[in-house]
Amino acid sequence: MNCCFKLSGTEVGKDNDKSKTFVFQDEGHTLGNALRCVISNYPDVQFCGYTVPHPAESKMHFRIQTYNGKAIEALKKGLEDLMQLCDITLDKFNHELASS
Amino acid sequence: MTMESPLAEQKPRIVLQEYKLAQTAPIAKDHFTVKSFKKSFKIVIIRNEQNEMEFDMIGIHPFLVNAFRRLILSDVPTMSIEKVYISNNTSVIQDEVLAHRLGLVPLKADPRLFDYKEDASAESNENDSLEFELKIKCTYNKEANKKDSSRAEDMYKNNNVYSRHIKWLPVGNQKERFKESEVGPIDDNILLAKMRPGHELDLKLVAVKGCGRDHAKFSPVATVFYRLLPDVKLTRPVEGEAALRLQSCFSPGVIGIRHEKDGKRVAYVDNARYDTCSRNAFRHDDIKDAVVATKIPDHFVFTIESVGALRPDVIFTEAITILKNKCAALLEELESTG
Numbered sequence A: 001m002n003c004c005f006k007l008s009g010t011e012v013g014k015d016n017d018k019s020k021t022f023v024f025q026d027e028g029h030t031l032g033n034a035l036r037c038v039i040s041n042y043p044d045v046q047f048c049g050y051t052v053p054h055p056a057e058s059k060m061h062f063r064i065q066t067y068n069g070k071a072i073e074a075l076k077k078g079l080e081d082l083m084q085l086c087d088i089t090l091d092k093f094n095h096e097l098a099s100s
Numbered sequence B: 001m002t003m004e005s006p007l008a009e010q011k012p013r014i015v016l017q018e019y020k021l022a023q024t025a026p027i028a029k030d031h032f033t034v035k036s037f038k039k040s041f042k043i044v045i046i047r048n049e050q051n052e053m054e055f056d057m058i059g060i061h062p063f064l065v066n067a068f069r070r071l072i073l074s075d076v077p078t079m080s081i082e083k084v085y086i087s088n089n090t091s092v093i094q095d096e097v098l099a100h101r102l103g104l105v106p107l108k109a110d111p112r113l114f115d116y117k118e119d120a121s122a123e124s125n126e127n128d129s130l131e132f133e134l135k136i137k138c139t140y141n142k143e144a145n146k147k148d149s150s151r152a153e154d155m156y157k158n159n160n161v162y163s164r165h166i167k168w169l170p171v172g173n174q175k176e177r178f179k180e181s182e183v184g185p186i187d188d189n190i191l192l193a194k195m196r197p198g199h200e201l202d203l204k205l206v207a208v209k210g211c212g213r214d215h216a217k218f219s220p221v222a223t224v225f226y227r228l229l230p231d232v233k234l235t236r237p238v239e240g241e242a243a244l245r246l247q248s249c250f251s252p253g254v255i256g257i258r259h260e261k262d263g264k265r266v267a268y269v270d271n272a273r274y275d276t277c278s279r280n281a282f283r284h285d286d287i288k289d290a291v292v293a294t295k296i297p298d299h300f301v302f303t304i305e306s307v308g309a310l311r312p313d314v315i316f317t318e319a320i321t322i323l324k325n326k327c328a329a330l331l332e333e334l335e336s337t338g
Helices: A029-039 A070-098 B034-041 B062-074 B094-104 B242-249 B310-337
Strands: A004-007 A020-027 A047-051 A059-066 B014-016 B019-022 B043-047 B052-058 B078-089 B129-137 B160-162 B167-169 B191-194 B198-211 B223-236 B253-259 B265-269 B291-306
Touching: A020 A070, A029 A047, A029 A059, A029 A070, A029 B310, A059 A070, A059 B310, A070 B034, A070 B043, A070 B062, A070 B310, B052 B310, B062 B167, B062 B223, B062 B291, B062 B310, B078 B094, B094 B191, B094 B198, B223 B253, B223 B265, B242 B265, B291 B310
Parallel strands: none
Antiparallel strands: A004 A020, A020 A059, A047 A059, B014 B019, B014 B291, B043 B052, B052 B291, B078 B198, B129 B167, B129 B198, B160 B191, B223 B291, B253 B265
């Protein structure tokens, strides 16, 4: 299954609570881009980006840098918001399907 | 007759100019929030048929639409033939080519009723696989060929092997769980091999659940795509021969011709929805100033073309559920590792 963990103590620079790179196993552009777009809209987030370093490796690197607050909290909020977006879409779609 | 400026709209538009795309207003860099999405997002279903569906998603960002498209293509599972055990194949088609062809045959079994096979080499069971057999032999058709025809269909029996010759072998309790009509190839007339008298096939086929990321045969759709809703407006009346020329510049149905009482033919915009956004009108100097073709940047026309295993609306809801479950699983993992 999916596993995600923090990449720490690397050359990425000063990794602290405010800026972190997360590595997602078995994820790609589908989740990466959606999550990036959600998180980069947060006012507390200074930078958010993702990359799939090599197409043959199913890994996705996800970087968050914040002005305030922990990067991991931004990631959690991003995942929660994305889930809510799914719920809203599902709700509206089913509602429309039932009435058509 | 004056027409209002087609660009005096509230919403920003993408304008198709002769050599470039332009925007009427910079797309507002609004702070996208769940709340604002809930308020502005709208779905309108245009068409919902057995295998094809078209609906509009209005007030949504491209990242979500694209995520849904990618999910449908490569994450929504279906059942497909994965293993072919060949006991006998004396036909001219090679074993591996035949096996590949069989793998691509779409099956109508509902993938939601099956589990993923945990280990590819493990023994298959009633919950994760479907078994089929294909046993067929080509012979001379002596009695029926009285016409002395030289057509292969008259001379031989079973000279063409079709997907309808695939027979389902229920495993365990599958006989009670499924009807014969619920499993098997979606189409009966898929040509699998050609044979001549003496040629014989004896195969056992095992279908498993998989997703499009592993192999395109598992993809539930022929295609799924989205486009921005086009809009065509006329800035001044176009009459006579120019009207017909204008009509031919667009896809059929976009520009209509109205016959006025005095015999004039006047062009009007009939239905811009299915315009393919070609810029042909710019080839004619006399009419290129008469039309403005635009696209609405937050109005997506989403089309799902199902292969047939799942209804297109089911495919869409499945895709969203998969994304949601993905997020939930990751959240849980984050919580547990801190």
